[in-house]
Amino acid sequence: MPVEDLRQSEMMSHLLDALDRGEDIGHYGRLTFAMVAHHFLGEEELVEWLSKDSDTDENEARALVQQVEERGYNPPKRERILEWQEQQEFPICPNPDDPDSCNVYRELDLPDEVFENIQDYREDKAS
Numbered sequence: 001m002p003v004e005d006l007r008q009s010e011m012m013s014h015l016l017d018a019l020d021r022g023e024d025i026g027h028y029g030r031l032t033f034a035m036v037a038h039h040f041l042g043e044e045e046l047v048e049w050l051s052k053d054s055d056t057d058e059n060e061a062r063a064l065v066q067q068v069e070e071r072g073y074n075p076p077k078r079e080r081i082l083e084w085q086e087q088q089e090f091p092i093c094p095n096p097d098d099p100d101s102c103n104v105y106r107e108l109d110l111p112d113e114v115f116e117n118i119q120d121y122r123e124d125k126a127s
Contacts, residue, residue, distance in 0.1 A: 009036070030050055078101075
């Protein structure tokens with residue numbers, strides 16, 4: 001039940017609902033969604049969800065998923081999400097004034113590999 005797992009995050013539930021309605025969640029909304037959801041959904045299901053966006057077709061969705069997978073993107077931090085939100089009309093984070101909102105690292109049970117990648121990055125940066 002990966003979609004239900006994503007719904008543990010208020011932000012991801014907000015994005016899923018908007019996509020279900022066929023809304024344009026913006027470039028950064030799609031990127032945020034893909035960066036988080038690729039840890040929970042298979043490639044085809046992720047493409048299907050992104051294709052529901054009124055401003056994205058299947059080819060664009062597939063290219064975004066491929067980019068996220070190839071580069072091994074980890075979910076963005078809350079601060080990055082808020083920065084991206086300032087650059088588009090659609091509100092990625094439904095409650096930006098709540099400091100606990102839109103922190104997928106707190107809200108979701110992310111795979112261990114995400115945290116290992118972050119630790120490896122920090123170690124590489126320190127050396």
